[in-house]
Amino acid sequence: MTERKKTTLPMLFKKAADGQPITWLTCYDYPTAYLQEQAGIDMILVGDSLGMTMLGYESTLPVTMDDMIRHTQAVRRGAPKVFLIGDMPYMSYQPSVETAIRNAGRFMAEAGCDGVKLEGGTEMVDRVRGIVGAGIPIMGHLGLTPQSVSALGGYRVQGKGALQAKKIVDDAKALEEAGVYAILLEMVPDRLCKLITERAEKCFIMSLGSGTDAHGQLLIYHDMFGLYPRFKPRMAKVFGNAGEVILNGLKAYVEEVSNKTFPQPENYFGMNDDEYDELVKLLD
Numbered sequence: 001m002t003e004r005k006k007t008t009l010p011m012l013f014k015k016a017a018d019g020q021p022i023t024w025l026t027c028y029d030y031p032t033a034y035l036q037e038q039a040g041i042d043m044i045l046v047g048d049s050l051g052m053t054m055l056g057y058e059s060t061l062p063v064t065m066d067d068m069i070r071h072t073q074a075v076r077r078g079a080p081k082v083f084l085i086g087d088m089p090y091m092s093y094q095p096s097v098e099t100a101i102r103n104a105g106r107f108m109a110e111a112g113c114d115g116v117k118l119e120g121g122t123e124m125v126d127r128v129r130g131i132v133g134a135g136i137p138i139m140g141h142l143g144l145t146p147q148s149v150s151a152l153g154g155y156r157v158q159g160k161g162a163l164q165a166k167k168i169v170d171d172a173k174a175l176e177e178a179g180v181y182a183i184l185l186e187m188v189p190d191r192l193c194k195l196i197t198e199r200a201e202k203c204f205i206m207s208l209g210s211g212t213d214a215h216g217q218l219l220i221y222h223d224m225f226g227l228y229p230r231f232k233p234r235m236a237k238v239f240g241n242a243g244e245v246i247l248n249g250l251k252a253y254v255e256e257v258s259n260k261t262f263p264q265p266e267n268y269f270g271m272n273d274d275e276y277d278e279l280v281k282l283l284d
Ligand code: KIV
Pocket: 026, 045, 046, 047, 048, 049, 050, 060, 087, 146, 184, 186, 208, 220
């Protein structure tokens, strides 16, 4: 097998320019990161969605920088060659430009990220400029931004009306001018995504539930494999039901231990007769 090269920003921009869709998934742990890298995924997002998918919170808001760093380090160990993006959690960048730069720096220095992502548009331009100024590649995130889910009135499509759509177009331009290398559009109408993608000059556009016209696609890993029990968003396609496979395996384990068909001799270790007799003598 040929050794995979480290994915870099110029490689991603080239893919976008060549019309080759960029592949991107969320990931939060070492073994999954290993598999994603083997599968040839270009980018991994250690999303603050880990608060829901891995830690069982109701939203992403309780996730801390320390949670993010711990998971991102594990992912980097499993996938040393992918372009790794750390997702800035709630209140790690909102309070001030300095807070934003320091926390973006932690992702790079402590977790080996290649870049970071934050949510928000025009109101985040000074944070973006500060982070870019510190030499850290940053991605924007518009449309449905889960950290503002309460203000947005729930997990719903954003930019369906012309005025709201115009605001998203303006936000995308503002982020681009501030220096983001990419923008994620989550749950905006496909025509809006196409329009923003066509207008992007200095950054590439990624889609999560926003249609086919972006430069690449993102999915939440747990949604792809039936691993999140609370709900399945409409935009997610199930590529395999790992949740069902694991549940059936767990039920079989409970059954086999209960009826004493597990373990079998190949699942445990013996001791030779001489040693065993000697042991019995010693105990006597
Ligand atoms: O945290 C996350 O996984 C994200 C995605 C929903 C885009 O930000």
